[in-house]
Amino acid sequence: MEVIVKDNVEEMSKTAARVVARTLNAKPDAVLGLATGSTPLGLYKELVRMHEDEGLDFGQVTTFNLDEYVGLTQKDEQSYHYFMHENLFKHVNIPLSNIHIPSGTTDNYAAFCNWYEDRIVESGGIDLQILGIGSDGHIAFNEPSSSLGSRTRIKTLAKQTIDDNARFFDSPDQVPVYAITMGVGTILEAGKLILLANGAHKADAVAQAIEGPVTSMITASALQLHDDVMYILDREAASKLKMLDYYEWVQDKMVDAP
Ligand code: PGA
Secondary structure, eight states, X not given: OEEEEESSHHHHHHHHHHHHHHHHHHOTTOEEXXXXXXXXXXXXXXXXXXXXXXXXXXXXXXXXXXXXXXXXXXXXXXXXXXHHHHHTGGGSOOOGGGEEOOOSSOSOHHXXXXXXXXXXXXXXXXXXXXXXXXXXXXXXXXXXXXXXXXXXXXXXXXXXHHHHHGGGSSSGGGSXXXXXXXXXXXXXXXXXXXXXXXXXGGXXXXXXXXXXXXXXXXXXXXXXXXXXXXXXXXTTTTTTOXXXXXXXXXXXXXXXXX
């Protein structure tokens, strides 16, 4: 695993965007796994800039989003469909037919979840998955106690997540209670994982995910089992890491590594 600590959220976002761009340059038809929330906003802004200024091409890219609120239509401004179109898709040239986001309004969730898993496999699997982390240590909506082998399914949100996400809604009781989410097992099958985190409010979750035991109580800790993970953090989110000096030493020395 690689832990990269940047001075601020802008640098964190640009570093992640460079990794995405490298992936697309090496494999123009790459399959990207995408996340929503405040954390990846700077990454998407930078990818849009790279598309506009540097011709970064998304013409053959396929995407799969991690999750969606149950009950929100695609046009609902709080839905992750809306978020993705507003912040990325409408600004770049990803063919609409290549975009996959879990449905929050299907009439058969079990069948939809199976279909979503099958589509990921049929697309050749996710090459690069972007992740945020919840203050309760979740990845996607895999709340504490989610099975580390879980697949795409409906989850009941934790109270802490509802409180955290209430800032996007008029009141906490408008936050949906259920979400459809890729499972931890689904996420671990991606070729490469990037977990982004910024802000002091993420420092405890980040420290537990990277340096704590692998446990379903912090589902981001399951990333320790993956062989190609990059954690890109700002200094505040990294502030509770015990091995911080070592991670920075490694980054320093990597240039000359044999
Ligand atoms: P945030 O959410 O980026 O809005 O902090 C992260 C998450 O819950 O995964």
